[in-house]
Amino acid sequence: MWTSWTLDPLQLAPIAVLAIAYATRARTLRRRGQPVPAWRIGLFALGIALLFVAVASPIAAIGEEELFSFHMAQHLLIGDLAPLCLLAGLTGPLLRPVLALPGVMRLRVCANPLVAFPVWTANLVLWHVPFLYEAAVTNSGVHALEHVAFFSAGIVLWLPVLETLPAPEWFETGWKLAYIVGVRLVATLIGNVFVWSGSVFYDVYGEGGYLGLSPEGDQSLAGSLMMLEGSLVTVVAIAWLFLRMAQEGEIRQALLERGDDPRAVRRAVRYRRWPTTRDP
Numbered sequence: 001m002w003t004s005w006t007l008d009p010l011q012l013a014p015i016a017v018l019a020i021a022y023a024t025r026a027r028t029l030r031r032r033g034q035p036v037p038a039w040r041i042g043l044f045a046l047g048i049a050l051l052f053v054a055v056a057s058p059i060a061a062i063g064e065e066e067l068f069s070f071h072m073a074q075h076l077l078i079g080d081l082a083p084l085c086l087l088a089g090l091t092g093p094l095l096r097p098v099l100a101l102p103g104v105m106r107l108r109v110c111a112n113p114l115v116a117f118p119v120w121t122a123n124l125v126l127w128h129v130p131f132l133y134e135a136a137v138t139n140s141g142v143h144a145l146e147h148v149a150f151f152s153a154g155i156v157l158w159l160p161v162l163e164t165l166p167a168p169e170w171f172e173t174g175w176k177l178a179y180i181v182g183v184r185l186v187a188t189l190i191g192n193v194f195v196w197s198g199s200v201f202y203d204v205y206g207e208g209g210y211l212g213l214s215p216e217g218d219q220s221l222a223g224s225l226m227m228l229e230g231s232l233v234t235v236v237a238i239a240w241l242f243l244r245m246a247q248e249g250e251i252r253q254a255l256l257e258r259g260d261d262p263r264a265v266r267r268a269v270r271y272r273r274w275p276t277t278r279d280p
Contacts (some may be wrong), residue, residue, distance in 0.1 A: 004055050004061055005057060005058070005261065006056050006057075006060055006061060006272070007056055008055070008056070011055040011056070011144075011230075012052070012055070012056065015037050015048060015051050015052055015055070018048065018086075019045075019048045022044055022089070022094070025094050025097070026041060026094065026132060027257050028232075029094065030091055032165070033109065034093050036091060036093075036094060037091075039088065040088065040090070040091060041091045042089075043085045043086075043088045044085065044086055044088075044089025044090070044091040045089075047081075047082045047083070047085030047086035047088075047089060048082075048086070048157055049235070050081050050082040050085060051056070051077070051082045051151075052078045052079035054078045054082065055073050055074075055078075056146070058072055059072050059073055059074050061079075062210070062268045064137060064143070066210040066211075067204060067205065067211070067213065067218050068205045068208055068215075068218050068220050068222045069213070069219075069221040069222040069225060071137070071222070072222035072225050072226055073225055076225065076226065076229045078147055078150050078151050078154070079124075079150030079151060079154040080154050080229065080230075080233065081116065081233070082151070082154070082155030082231070083151060083155045083157065083158055084154070084162075084233070086155075087155065087162045087164050088162055088276065089126075090162050090164050093169075095164070105173065106167075107165060108165045108166060110156045110159055110165070111159040111160050111163065111164070111165040111166060111167045111168075112160065112167065112168055112171075113160040113167065113168075113171055113175070114177050115156075116156045116157055116159060116160050117157075117179065117182065118152075119128055119153060119158040120153045120156055121186050123149055123150065123152075123153035123155070124153070124186070124190065125190070126151065127146055128190065128201075130201050130202055130203075132146075133201075135203050135204075137202075137204045138204065143161060151194075154239050157183065160176070160179060161179065161237070169267070169270060170274055172270055173241055173244050173245045173248060174245065176241055177238060177241050177242075179236075180234055180235075180237050180238060180241070184230045184231070184233075184234045186228040187226060187227070187228050188230060190223075190226065191223040191226035191227035191230070191262065192223065192225070192227070193194075193223065194197060194219050194220065194223025195219075195220045195223035195224060196223075197219070198216075200215040200219055200261055201219065203217075205218060221278050238268070239278075246274075248269050251268075251269055252265055252266075252269045255268065255269070260279075
């Protein structure tokens with residue numbers, strides 16, 4: 001099982017379409033003299049690679065048949081790390097053809113943290129309810145729906161932070177910090193339930209024994225993975241946001257000292273458009 005890769009066309013085709021569409025648009029922009037920064041291309045490629053590993057590598061097979069901890073690792077890739085990398089790899093010019101489609105801008109509501117946070121939380125909680133979780137493990141259709149839900153919720157989760165679509169004007173960097181902390185508190189709470197519950201939640205993993213892990217140990221490992229991954233992502237996100245806050249503070253002070261209108265300065269700093277700010 002450790003050497004088995006599941007090359008299911010139905011799972012790999014959407015990933016391939018996503019990668020091809022990105023590469024095609026990036027090539028078009030490069031020819032027009034608007035190249036996508038290499039670091040963004042690298043992050044998007046990493047997101048594609050994470051999705052591929054999640055659905056095709058032995059992690060998927062072991063998670064679906066043997067260990068809850070491996071299934072948790074798969075969900076962390078699909079529902080958190082891959083969406084984060086994919087969104088970080090996008091730019092306005094890359095998305096322009098998509099944003100021009102009818103109705104797409106209505107999705108801007110998903111970039112509102114007051115929508116994104118409860119949607120992500122509800123998705124995370126509901127899919128870990130034993131009835132739904134075990135249905136996903138035993139039924140391929142429900143399992144596919146679960147993966148789509150985790151990926152979609154992951155996109156919604158990170159939209160307000162990365163602002164691939166514009167978030168509300170009030171959602172400044174300080175609020176983003178609070179949002180990240182809130183998200184990780186929820187994940188930590190659920191992770192602790194798995195670590196310290198003392199009882200096995202999912203009968204489908206009740207036999208245990210794979211890799212020498214008991215069902216209780218497997219469940220505890222799953223909760224630990226959930227908290228560890230969340231902690232690492234949170235540290236990186238908070239460090240980035242603190243650096244962003246420091247930069248914004250310096251720019252805000254410089255623009256105010258230059259005599260710019262405070263309202264114009266606030267909007268310029270909020271949307272990081274200070275090079276074009278002028279006195280009204």
